[in-house]
Amino acid sequence: MLSAILLGFLLGLRHASDPDHMIAVSTIVARSRKASAATRIGIAWGIGHSTTILAVGSAIIALRLVVPERLALGLELGVGLVLIGLGVANLSTPRSVGEIPARDPRAQLVRSLGVGLVHGLAGSAGVALLALAAMPTIAEALVYLAVFCVGTIAGMVTISLGLGLPLAYAGRIPGAHRVLVAGSGAVSIAFGAWLVYDIGFVRGLY
Numbered sequence: 001m002l003s004a005i006l007l008g009f010l011l012g013l014r015h016a017s018d019p020d021h022m023i024a025v026s027t028i029v030a031r032s033r034k035a036s037a038a039t040r041i042g043i044a045w046g047i048g049h050s051t052t053i054l055a056v057g058s059a060i061i062a063l064r065l066v067v068p069e070r071l072a073l074g075l076e077l078g079v080g081l082v083l084i085g086l087g088v089a090n091l092s093t094p095r096s097v098g099e100i101p102a103r104d105p106r107a108q109l110v111r112s113l114g115v116g117l118v119h120g121l122a123g124s125a126g127v128a129l130l131a132l133a134a135m136p137t138i139a140e141a142l143v144y145l146a147v148f149c150v151g152t153i154a155g156m157v158t159i160s161l162g163l164g165l166p167l168a169y170a171g172r173i174p175g176a177h178r179v180l181v182a183g184s185g186a187v188s189i190a191f192g193a194w195l196v197y198d199i200g201f202v203r204g205l206y
Contacts, residue, residue: 002142002192004134004144005143005147008144008147008148008151009148011148012147012151012154012155013154013158015123016046016152016153016156018086018193020079020080020119020191020195021045021049021119021156023187024083024188025042025045025082025156025160026163026187027087027184027185028086029160029164029167030042030167030183030185031108031181033167034165034168035046036164038094038164039161039164041109042153042156042157042158043156043157043160044110044116045116045119046116046153046154046155046157047113048112048113048115049120049123049153050120050149050150050152050153051116051117052120053123053127053145053148053149053152054145054149055124056124056125057124057125057145058128058142058145059096060125061132065206072122073199073203074204076199077199078122079122079195080195080199084189084192084193085193087187087188087189087192088189089192090181090184090188091182091186091189093181093182105205127145128141131145161191167180200203
């Protein structure tokens, strides 16, 4: 059991580095100019992600629920739409003279929390099935789920800090902050559009 729980923590760390997670957080972090703000954004995302993972995943484990495939695809589609929305928000910043102002810290945290909630909702079924496969009892599967979430939060905080440090230094270069914000927005839109296409047409949601 201890080995399985350790594996859950490590898988949580790796889960934080999924491309859609990193792109979403980096798009939000790009508006920050301090590594400390980036770290708080990572914590908020991790809390949001863990909230839905624990709530929905625990219900799936305890009640042995089966999530319909179309519902799971629809939730993943929501992640793609969120990424597109984040990208549009970064690209739609007024092109006035000077650097892009950092967003209100509370607004950034609320946005990061909400994005984490959406990501957790989309991934809860898969994580719950992983917990059931790894642990012999429901109680142990729930512990595994909680440890997985702790690992995910730790991973995202590390990633956010890793993004925040170079962004903080780059922000001191004239024009660099605007380029970073716009670039992160373009990447977020492109990846979100690819997710929407893949889920809708390749995996057959539409």
